[in-house]
Amino acid sequence: MESGYTQAQKETMKQQIREAADQAFDQEMAAINAQLKEKILIALIGDVNAGKSSTINRIVGEEVAGVGAEPGETTKIHPHPYKDKIFFIDTPGLNDVNTENSAATLDYFRKTDVVLFFLNAAGTVFSESEQKSFRIVESANPNILIVLNKIDAADEVDRLIARVRKETGHKYDVIPISSRTGENIDTLRDAILEMLKKKSKDILFARTIKEKSSTANKWIIGAATSAGAIGAVPLPGADIVPLTALQIGLLTRLATLYERPISKEAAKEIVITAIVGNLGKTIFSQIVKMFPGAGTVAAAGVAGSVTLALGYSVKYAYERGIDVTPDSVANLYKTFRERKNKGEKLPGEEE
Numbered sequence: 001m002e003s004g005y006t007q008a009q010k011e012t013m014k015q016q017i018r019e020a021a022d023q024a025f026d027q028e029m030a031a032i033n034a035q036l037k038e039k040i041l042i043a044l045i046g047d048v049n050a051g052k053s054s055t056i057n058r059i060v061g062e063e064v065a066g067v068g069a070e071p072g073e074t075t076k077i078h079p080h081p082y083k084d085k086i087f088f089i090d091t092p093g094l095n096d097v098n099t100e101n102s103a104a105t106l107d108y109f110r111k112t113d114v115v116l117f118f119l120n121a122a123g124t125v126f127s128e129s130e131q132k133s134f135r136i137v138e139s140a141n142p143n144i145l146i147v148l149n150k151i152d153a154a155d156e157v158d159r160l161i162a163r164v165r166k167e168t169g170h171k172y173d174v175i176p177i178s179s180r181t182g183e184n185i186d187t188l189r190d191a192i193l194e195m196l197k198k199k200s201k202d203i204l205f206a207r208t209i210k211e212k213s214s215t216a217n218k219w220i221i222g223a224a225t226s227a228g229a230i231g232a233v234p235l236p237g238a239d240i241v242p243l244t245a246l247q248i249g250l251l252t253r254l255a256t257l258y259e260r261p262i263s264k265e266a267a268k269e270i271v272i273t274a275i276v277g278n279l280g281k282t283i284f285s286q287i288v289k290m291f292p293g294a295g296t297v298a299a300a301g302v303a304g305s306v307t308l309a310l311g312y313s314v315k316y317a318y319e320r321g322i323d324v325t326p327d328s329v330a331n332l333y334k335t336f337r338e339r340k341n342k343g344e345k346l347p348g349e350e351e
């Protein structure tokens with residue numbers, strides 16, 4: 001396959017990628033390792049039976065704490081150390097906020113990374129006592145997502161959302177979910193990750209939860225979109241350093257997400273294969289058909305397409321326990337393309 005670069009350009013680019021990758025890899029790994037050392041605190045606030053425990057179980061994909069049908073199972077502040085350094089702080093409403101617990105409670109909220117404020121769509125939504133709790137929480141920590149749970153058992157959900165948004169000054173996301181049916185749990189999960197990302201704390205949480213595929217897709221599309229902004233066709237010279245850094249960043253994060261460490265050498269050679277080698281220019285028109293989200297990225301050019309192909313190939317390999325090497329990545333890409341040319345679906349499309 002013709003990559004469109006002259007032999008001399010290829011040699012220059014390889015050298016530039018090696019140098020840029022050396023530096024980028026060390027920086028990315030240092031940043032990731034720093035993230036992994038930090039604690040993540042997620043507060044769950046809401047009346048008894050609002051569905052706090054059921055929702056968390058859904059988000060992480062396994063049983064975290066006892067989900068009781070008995071009202072009032074959670075009776076006091078209860079930081080569950082979940083996994084690694086992730087803590088869920090389970091609180092039953094704040095009706096007793098004037099009691100001796102209040103100072104400790106507020107202290108917790110101040111330290112919290114994400115506050116999930118639960119409302120029961122099938123109950124009295126945003127009652128006076130809930131509003132009072134909300135004001136208290138809001139004063140301590142504005143990183144709040146309002147979770148409107150049990151929408152499977154409620155009517156006029158849109159109206160409830162509009163009301164809660166209005167009563168909270170349109171400052172917070174109100175996310176309607178059902179932890180019974182699973183509806184919109186992915187939206188809530190993404191919102192949590194988005195909030196953690198702003199604090200550079202999303203990687204540990206993303207790695208800990210069971211559902212990794214949608215996180216990987218977001219990272220891949222994000223990196224590809226940024227790559228697209230670098231230049232339509234990456235040229236030897238100024239384009240190579242930022243493009244290499246982006247791809248190394250994506251590779252190291254995917255490796256961390258799937259808990260399959262990648263060596264600097266392998267990462268470097270994979271980037272060379274992608275940029276200089278056979279993931280080159282000719283994939284441009286084909287990639288649009290191949291991967292979810294490719295349409296917008298491919299419009300931005302070869303750099304974006306190449307990054308997308310790289311990301312999806314590596315993700316595919318990790319999900320199937322295939323070793324991530326320059327050869328395996330290039331082969332996977334070829335397989336994808338052949339399948340697509342024969343009109344077959346890609347694995348990701350079959351869901």
Ligand SMILES: Nc1nc2c(ncn2[C@@H]2O[C@H](COP(=O)(O)OP(=O)(O)OP(=O)(O)O)[C@@H](O)[C@H]2O)c(=O)[nH]1
Binds near residue numbers: 052054151152
């Ligand atoms: N219909 C419906 N029921 C739900 C939903 N989520 C939870 N429930 C039920 O509501 C009850 C309480 O759920 P939990 O997850 O224990 O609620 P909690 O907020 O953790 O309750 P406490 O720990 O007692 O404060 C259980 O019987 C759940 O099965 C939902 O989305 N829809």
Ligand SMILES: [Mg+2]
Binds near residue numbers: 054066067073074
């Ligand atoms: Mg509970």
